[in-house]
Amino acid sequence: MSLKGKTLFITGASRGIGREIALKAAADGANIIIAAKSAEAHPKLAGTIHSVAAEVEAAGGKALAIQLDVRDEEAVRAAMAKATEHFGGIDALINNAGAIKLVGVEKLEPKRFDLMYQINTRAVMVCSQAALPYLKQSGGHIINLSPPLNLDPKWFAQYGPYTVTKYGMSMLTLGMSEEFKKHGVSVNSLWPRTVIATAAIEFELGGPQIFKQARTPAIMADAAYAILNTTGRSLTGRLLIDDEILAEQGVTDFDKYRYDQNGSGLMTDLFVE
Numbered sequence: 001m002s003l004k005g006k007t008l009f010i011t012g013a014s015r016g017i018g019r020e021i022a023l024k025a026a027a028d029g030a031n032i033i034i035a036a037k038s039a040e041a042h043p044k045l046a047g048t049i050h051s052v053a054a055e056v057e058a059a060g061g062k063a064l065a066i067q068l069d070v071r072d073e074e075a076v077r078a079a080m081a082k083a084t085e086h087f088g089g090i091d092a093l094i095n096n097a098g099a100i101k102l103v104g105v106e107k108l109e110p111k112r113f114d115l116m117y118q119i120n121t122r123a124v125m126v127c128s129q130a131a132l133p134y135l136k137q138s139g140g141h142i143i144n145l146s147p148p149l150n151l152d153p154k155w156f157a158q159y160g161p162y163t164v165t166k167y168g169m170s171m172l173t174l175g176m177s178e179e180f181k182k183h184g185v186s187v188n189s190l191w192p193r194t195v196i197a198t199a200a201i202e203f204e205l206g207g208p209q210i211f212k213q214a215r216t217p218a219i220m221a222d223a224a225y226a227i228l229n230t231t232g233r234s235l236t237g238r239l240l241i242d243d244e245i246l247a248e249q250g251v252t253d254f255d256k257y258r259y260d261q262n263g264s265g266l267m268t269d270l271f272v273e
Helices: 016-026 049-059 073-087 110-138 160-179 199-205 208-213 218-228 242-248
Strands: 007-011 031-036 062-067 092-095 141-144 186-191 239-241
Touching (some): 007 016, 031 049, 049 062, 062 073, 110 141, 160 186, 160 239, 218 242
Parallel strands (some): 007 031, 007 092
């Protein structure tokens, strides 16, 4: 398997899972568009589009850093055009950008719901729509970082608004996979079985101690890599779990993905039984 010469457009790629996918592909010699809002260093959050671009180049890939707000459809279209002009096409779109607030309806500010909906659900439509003309030419992939659809009320009881926006992504996966069949474009969702050691998890779930029960972003990068190396829509329309797709590829050792080899039991992620 290799992504050498392939061009990946990754949203939210300045840190976390998006960055890890970028570096995994870069090791093959892929072209990476690092599309995120973080153009300047943040005092609490490591990583910018420029720092990741430098890491991609050091890893053996080619990078194009684009500061992008995925809520702005005109900016998204311009970014896709710029990426295509720079690298000659787009082979994959990774809809990784996300917003999270685990609060129920009673306490959630409507403007926070608007933000989650715009970044989680609406941006998947906007980015996929803008990438489609180029993906038609490459017969490429879309991967949405969204969960399996589990309608157990427990996933709605405490943070229904967030659930709605993430499930919206997954429903778009199912819809776009069928809609884009005629174009030869594959569309899948990818979600971690366990919490992943990222800044978003640290701040939303209570601090760095949560990492003792987490896996590293590398497992998501390896799973995305496996998906991106499939051809001819042999894998499409699925709401995949990271270790399941890796197991299908013959991976048996998942201990290497633990953030803390001496930590306690792994914490299962939201929406996963």
